[in-house]
Amino acid sequence: MTRSLLSILFVLLAAAAGSAAPEPPFKMPPPSLTQALPLVFPAIDKPALQDPLAAFPPSPKPLPPLPRARVETDLAAQPLAASPPPRFLACNPLGSVLGVVSELVECGRARFQRGEYEDAREALDGAVKRATEASLLREARYWLGETLIRLGRPDQAAQAMLLVVQSDPRSDVGFHAALKSGWLSLNAGDPARGFATLDALVRRNLPPDVVPWAQHGRAVALYALGRYAEAREVWARLLGQSLPVPVASEAPLWFGDTLGRLGEYKEAVARLKTFTDGGPRLLIDTGLLRLAWWSRAAGEPLAAVQTYRGVMSAYPKMPEILWARAGLVLALLDLDDYAAALDEARALDAADKTGALGLPVLLSVDRWATEKRRADDARALATEILARSLEPATRAYVLVLAGEADREAGQPSEARDRFDLVLARPGVPALAWYTGLRLAQMDLETREIAQARTRIDALLKEPLTAEYRGAALALGGEAAYAARAWDDAAARYSRLLAETPPPPQAPSLTLALGWAEFRRGRFEAARDIWTRFGTANRADPRAPAALLLAAELSARSGDTVGARALLDGLVERYPGSEYADIARLNRSILAIRAGRASDTLGDLNELIRRAPLSPYVGRMRLARGVVLATGGKPAEALPDFKSAQAQGEGALANLGLGRLAFERGQWAEAEREFIEARDTGAGAIAAAAEYGIAAVLWNQGKTGEFKRFAQPLLARPADPAITPNVLAAAASLAAEEGRWKDARTLVMRAVGEFPASDATPVGLSLVSVAAGRGGEWPLTRETFQLLTQRYPGYKTGPEVRLAYAESLYRTGSLAEAGVKLQEFIAASPKDPALPRALILLGRTREAAGDGAGAVELYMRVEAEFPAFKGQALLGNARVLQVSGDWEGARPFLERAIAAGDSGVASEAAYRLGEGLRGAGRHQLAVDSYMTAAYVAPDTPVARRALLGAGQSFTALKQPDAAIIVYKKLLTGKSVEPDLADAAKKGLKELGVN
Numbered sequence: 001m002t003r004s005l006l007s008i009l010f011v012l013l014a015a016a017a018g019s020a021a022p023e024p025p026f027k028m029p030p031p032s033l034t035q036a037l038p039l040v041f042p043a044i045d046k047p048a049l050q051d052p053l054a055a056f057p058p059s060p061k062p063l064p065p066l067p068r069a070r071v072e073t074d075l076a077a078q079p080l081a082a083s084p085p086p087r088f089l090a091c092n093p094l095g096s097v098l099g100v101v102s103e104l105v106e107c108g109r110a111r112f113q114r115g116e117y118e119d120a121r122e123a124l125d126g127a128v129k130r131a132t133e134a135s136l137l138r139e140a141r142y143w144l145g146e147t148l149i150r151l152g153r154p155d156q157a158a159q160a161m162l163l164v165v166q167s168d169p170r171s172d173v174g175f176h177a178a179l180k181s182g183w184l185s186l187n188a189g190d191p192a193r194g195f196a197t198l199d200a201l202v203r204r205n206l207p208p209d210v211v212p213w214a215q216h217g218r219a220v221a222l223y224a225l226g227r228y229a230e231a232r233e234v235w236a237r238l239l240g241q242s243l244p245v246p247v248a249s250e251a252p253l254w255f256g257d258t259l260g261r262l263g264e265y266k267e268a269v270a271r272l273k274t275f276t277d278g279g280p281r282l283l284i285d286t287g288l289l290r291l292a293w294w295s296r297a298a299g300e301p302l303a304a305v306q307t308y309r310g311v312m313s314a315y316p317k318m319p320e321i322l323w324a325r326a327g328l329v330l331a332l333l334d335l336d337d338y339a340a341a342l343d344e345a346r347a348l349d350a351a352d353k354t355g356a357l358g359l360p361v362l363l364s365v366d367r368w369a370t371e372k373r374r375a376d377d378a379r380a381l382a383t384e385i386l387a388r389s390l391e392p393a394t395r396a397y398v399l400v401l402a403g404e405a406d407r408e409a410g411q412p413s414e415a416r417d418r419f420d421l422v423l424a425r426p427g428v429p430a431l432a433w434y435t436g437l438r439l440a441q442m443d444l445e446t447r448e449i450a451q452a453r454t455r456i457d458a459l460l461k462e463p464l465t466a467e468y469r470g471a472a473l474a475l476g477g478e479a480a481y482a483a484r485a486w487d488d489a490a491a492r493y494s495r496l497l498a499e500t501p502p503p504p505q506a507p508s509l510t511l512a513l514g515w516a517e518f519r520r521g522r523f524e525a526a527r528d529i530w531t532r533f534g535t536a537n538r539a540d541p542r543a544p545a546a547l548l549l550a551a552e553l554s555a556r557s558g559d560t561v562g563a564r565a566l567l568d569g570l571v572e573r574y575p576g577s578e579y580a581d582i583a584r585l586n587r588s589i590l591a592i593r594a595g596r597a598s599d600t601l602g603d604l605n606e607l608i609r610r611a612p613l614s615p616y617v618g619r620m621r622l623a624r625g626v627v628l629a630t631g632g633k634p635a636e637a638l639p640d641f642k643s644a645q646a647q648g649e650g651a652l653a654n655l656g657l658g659r660l661a662f663e664r665g666q667w668a669e670a671e672r673e674f675i676e677a678r679d680t681g682a683g684a685i686a687a688a689a690e691y692g693i694a695a696v697l698w699n700q701g702k703t704g705e706f707k708r709f710a711q712p713l714l715a716r717p718a719d720p721a722i723t724p725n726v727l728a729a730a731a732s733l734a735a736e737e738g739r740w741k742d743a744r745t746l747v748m749r750a751v752g753e754f755p756a757s758d759a760t761p762v763g764l765s766l767v768s769v770a771a772g773r774g775g776e777w778p779l780t781r782e783t784f785q786l787l788t789q790r791y792p793g794y795k796t797g798p799e800v801r802l803a804y805a806e807s808l809y810r811t812g813s814l815a816e817a818g819v820k821l822q823e824f825i826a827a828s829p830k831d832p833a834l835p836r837a838l839i840l841l842g843r844t845r846e847a848a849g850d851g852a853g854a855v856e857l858y859m860r861v862e863a864e865f866p867a868f869k870g871q872a873l874l875g876n877a878r879v880l881q882v883s884g885d886w887e888g889a890r891p892f893l894e895r896a897i898a899a900g901d902s903g904v905a906s907e908a909a910y911r912l913g914e915g916l917r918g919a920g921r922h923q924l925a926v927d928s929y930m931t932a933a934y935v936a937p938d939t940p941v942a943r944r945a946l947l948g949a950g951q952s953f954t955a956l957k958q959p960d961a962a963i964i965v966y967k968k969l970l971t972g973k974s975v976e977p978d979l980a981d982a983a984k985k986g987l988k989e990l991g992v993n
Contacts, residue, residue, distance in 0.1 A: 024703070025732050025766050028695035030662040031674075031688040032721035033626045034593050036652060038685070039586045040616050041552040049478055056367060057400065057434045060393035060427065063330075063360040066293055066323060069257055069286045071186040071224055075149045077246040078183065079209040081142060081176040086110030091123070101131045105140050112147050120147045128160075135171070138164050142173035145180060158184040165197070175201065175210050182217050191224030203981055212238065212247045220254055228258045240778065240811055242847065249278055253287045260290065265298035285311055285318040293327050301334035322348060326357045333368045338377060341365055363397065370401045370408075378405035393427025400431060403438070412442060433459060433468045440475055444482060452479045470496055531566065544570055544577040551586065560590050581611050588623055597627040618647025625656050634660045651681025655689050662696065671696045687713070691722040698729050707733065714746075724754035728763030735770030740779055743767050751786060761791040765800055772803030777810030798824070798833050806840050814848045835865035842875050851879040870899040874908050886915045897931070906936035910945045913952075922952040926961075933965075943969055943979050950986050959990045966990075 091107035108124035111117075124147060127140035145160035161184065164177035178201045185194035198218040206214060215238050222231035235255040243251070256271030272291040276284065292307035308328035312321065325348040332341035345365045349358030362385060369378035382402035386395065403418035419435045426432035436459050443452035456476040464472060473496035480488035531550045547570040554563035567583040567590075574580055584607055588600040604624040611617060625640030638660060645653035658673030674696065677689035694709035710730045713722060731746035747767045750760045764787040771779040784804035787794060801824060808817035821841040828834055842857035855876055862872040873896035880889035893915070896908035913928035929952065932945035946969040953962035966983045969975060975983075987993070 031692040195221035260294035268294040285315040304331040375409035544579040618649040724757035728759040732766040761794040777807040780807035835868040870904040
C-alpha cells in the first residue's frame with residue numbers, strides 16, 4: 001500500500017508543477033483623455049482662502065466614550081465535568097453518619113444532579129472538610145463549586161474552583177474547574193485574572209465541550225481589557241464553527257461591540273442585531289443600547305433613535321439608561337430634530353446627578369446648533385447654559401459658541417464682546433487662541449488690516465499647537481496679502497506649508513503662494529470682481545482678459561455652466577479680441593469634458609482653419625484629436641496628435657498617442673508614450689499617464705510591475721476615470737496573492753467611493769471568487785452579498801454563485817447554504833460545476849447531522865461523475881468515521897487516495913493515518929501521514945499530518961524521525977498556534993528545546 005501511495009504522490013506533484021499561471025482576470029480600459037485636456041488661460045491671481053477656523057475648538061467637557069459592557073453570563077449553562085449516574089441509595093449512613101468521604105461526594109453529586117443544591121452543598125462541604133485523598137478532595141471541591149454557583153455564591157465558588165485548578169489543572173475535573181474559575185473572575189470584574197486563567201486553559205488539549213467556552217471567555221477577557229483587535233480575531237474564528245447554543249447566542253453581543261470600537265460599524269450592527277433579534281435574555285438591555293450606539297456610527301440615525309426609544313421604554317431601570325438617553329440625543333441631532341434632541345438632553349441633565357453626561361450632551365447640542373447656523377437656537381441655549389455655575393474653561397467654551405452664533409445672526413459687536421470675555425478668562429489656552437484668531441478674521445472682514453496683523457503676530461509668539469499655528473499662519477498670510485505686503489504673505493504661506501502637515505486648505509495655500517510669488521499683484525482675486533469689471537467696462541481693452549480670468553476661476557471651481565456663460569459673453573461682446581479664439585477653444589474643451597465631444601468637431605475645424613498661426617493651434621489640434629479618438633476614429637486622430645506634439649503640446653499629445661497604441665494592443669509603444677507623458681506632464685495629464693502605464697502592465701499580466709504603480713495611483717486624490725479601475729485590479733491581485741485584508745479594503749473602497757463605476761462589481765466578483773478558492777469564506781460571503789444587493793443587474797457566473805453557497809456552508813449558515821445549493825442544482829443540471837455543487841450539498845448535510853442524506857448525494861456523484869469519485873469516497877468515509885465505523889470508513893479512504901486530486905488525497909491520507917494511529921498501527925499511520933503532508937504541502941491538513949507523523953514516530957521509538965517532522969512543521973509558512981504548541985511539546989518530550 002505504501003508504494004501505491006507514493007506513486008500517487010509523485011503523479012500529483014508532477015501535475016501540480018506543470019500548471020500555468022492564469023491570465024489577468026479582466027482588462028483595464030485605456031486612460032481618459034477628456035478630463036486631462038487643459039483649458040487655455042493666462043495666469044490669475046489667488047482666490048481668497050476659505051475660513052481657516054471652520055472647526056470649533058474641542059469641548060473641555062467632551063462626551064466620554066461608551067463604557068464597555070458589563071460581563072455577565074449564566075455559568076450554569078456551561079459544561080460540567082463527566083460524572084456517572086447516581087447510585088441507588090447514593091445518600092446512605094456511610095456518608096451521613098460515618099462520614100465516609102467517597103460516599104459524601106457520591107451523595108452530594110447525586111443531590112446536585114437532582115437540583116437539591118442546599119443538601120448537595122452540605123454533603124460536599126462535609127466531604128471537603130474530611131477528605132485526605134487528593135483526588136477525592138478535588139472532586140468534592142469541584143462539585144461544591146458548581147453547587148455554589150447555582151446557589152448564587154460566586155465568591156465561594158471561585159475559591160473552590162481555584163483550589164481545584166491549583167491542585168491539578170489536568171485532572172478529570174481540572175479543565176472544567178479552570179473554565180469556571182476564569183468566567184467567575186470575569187463576572188466578578190477581574191478581567192486580568194480571568195484572561196490569565198482562560199489563556200492558559202486554551203493552550204491545553206481540552207475536552208471538546210470546553211473548547212468553545214474557553215475561547216469565548218478568553219475573547220470576553222480581551223474585550224474587557226480593551227484589547228479589541230485580539231478579541232475580534234478570536235470571535236471571528238470562533239463564530240465560523242459549530243458552537244453550543246449559549247455561546248452562539250451571546251457571542252454576537254461581545255463581537256458586535258468589539259467591532260464597533262474598532263470602527264467596523266456596519267459589521268458591528270449586523271452582529272448586534274443577531275444578538276438582539278433573539279428576544280429577551282441576559283444583557284439584552286446593554287445589547288440594544290450598543291446596537292443603537294453603533295447604528296448611529298454606521299450612518300443609520302433613524303434606526304438608532306428607534307432602538308434607543310425601544311430599550312428605554314422596555315428597560316427604564318437599566319444600569320446604562322443615562323447612556324441610552326445621551327445616545328438618543330446625538331442620534332436625534334443627526335436627524336436634524338433639534339427640538340426633540342434638546343428635550344431629551346434636558347431630561348438627561350435632570351436625571352444625571354453627577355453631571356458626567358448631562359452637561360457634555362447639552363454642550364454637544366449647543367455646538368450642533370452653532371455649526372448648523374441656527375443662530376437663534378444656539379444663542380438661546382448658550383444663555384441657558386451660561387446661567388449655571390460653570391468651570392472657567394466650560395464657561396469660555398460656551399461663550400465662544402455664543403459669539404459664533406452672534407456673528408451668524410449679524411451681531412458682530414455682541415460677538416466681539418463675547419470673544420473679549422473669553423480672552424480675559426479662557427480656562428484653557430486653545431480657547432484663547434481660537435478667539436484671538438476669530439477676532440483677527442473679523443478685523444480683516446471690516447478691513448482693520450493693521451489690527452488683524454498685530455493680533456496674529458502676538459498669537460504666533462504663543463506655544464500654539466500645529467492646528468492653531470497653521471490657522472494663524474494662513475490668516476497672517478491673508479492679512480499680509482490684504483495689506484499688499486507681498487513678501488510677508490509669501491513667507492507666511494511658505495512657512496505654513498513647510499512647518500505643518502498639509503491642512504485641509506493646502507491646495508488653496510499652495511495656489512496662494514504661487515500667485516504671491518508670480519504676480520505680487522492684486523488681493524481681489526475672485527470671479528465676481530472680474531465679472532463685474534468685464535461687464536461694467538465694455539470699452540476697456542482689459543475687459544476681455546478679465547472675463548477670461550473670471551471664466552478660468554469658474555472652471556477651476558467646477559462651475560462649468562458659469563464658465564461657459566462667461567466665455568459666451570466674451571465671444572459675443574468682443575469677437576475681434578485676441579482672447580476670443582481662446583474663449584472659443586475653451587468652450588469646446590468644456591464640452592469635451594462634459595461628454596459632448598461630437599458637438600465640438602465643427603467649431604474646432606473652423607478654429608484651426610481660421611487661426612493656423614495661433615500660439616494655441618497645438619491645443620486646438622490636440623482637442624480635435626481627443627474628439628476623434630474618443631469617437632472611434634483613431635486613424636484620423638493620429639495626425640492631430642502628432643501635429644500637436646510638433647506644436648509643443650508634448651505631454652498630452654504623448655498621452656493621446658499612447659491611448660491609440662493601447663487600443664491597438666501595441667503595449668510597448670503605448671508604454672513608451674505614457675512614460676514620456678508622465679515625465680513631461682503634470683497634474684491630470686501625469687496622473688492619466690501613470691494610470692496608462694499601470695493598465696498596460698496589468699493587461700500584459702505583469703502584476704509585479706503593476707503593483708509599483710498601483711499604490712501611488714491609489715494614494716492620489718480620487719479620480720473616477722482612474723481610481724475605480726485601479727482599485728478593482730489591485731483588489732483582484734491582492735485576493736489572488738492571499739492578501740485578504742488588503743483585498744477587502746480595496747474593494748470596499750471601490751464600493752464606497754465609486755458605486756456607479758463598471759469596475760466596482762467586477763472587483764467584487766473577482767474578490768468573491770478568489771476568496772472562495774482561498775478558503776476565506778466570510779469574505780466570499782460578504783462580497784457576494786454586497787454584489788447582489790448593490791448590483792442586481794450584474795450577471796454572476798456559476799463559479800461566483802457556487803462560491804457564495806460554499807461560503808454560507810463554511811460560515812455555519814447550513815440551512816441557507818442548502819437552499820442555495822438546491823437552487824443551483826435544480827437550475828443547472830448540465831453545468832460543469834454540478835458535481836461540485838452536489839459534493840457541497842453533501843458536506844452541508846454532513847454538518848447538519850444528516851449522514852444518510854449526505855451518503856445519498858455522494859453515491860450519486862460516484863455513479864454519475866467519475867472525475868469526482870475521490871471526493872465522493874472521502875465524503876462517505878467521513879460519514880462513517882463520524883458514526884464510529886472506522887473499519888467501514890477505511891476502504892473508502894484508501895480508494896479516495898487513489899481516485900482523488902491532491903486535496904482529496906491529502907485529506908483522505910490524513911484521516912487514514914488518524915484511524916491507523918488510533919488503532920495502534922503506527923508504522924502504517926506514518927506512511928499515510930507523510931503521504932498527506934507531501935501530496936498537498938503547506939496546507940492545514942498537511943500540517944496536522946506532520947504533527948500526527950511525529951506522534952506516531954515517537955510511539956515507534958524513532959525519535960530522530962519524530963524530531964525531523966516536528967521541526968519541518970515549525971518551519972512552515974503559517975503554522976496554527978495549537979499545532980505549533982503541540983510540536984514544541986513533542987520536541988521537549990524528546991529532549992529538544
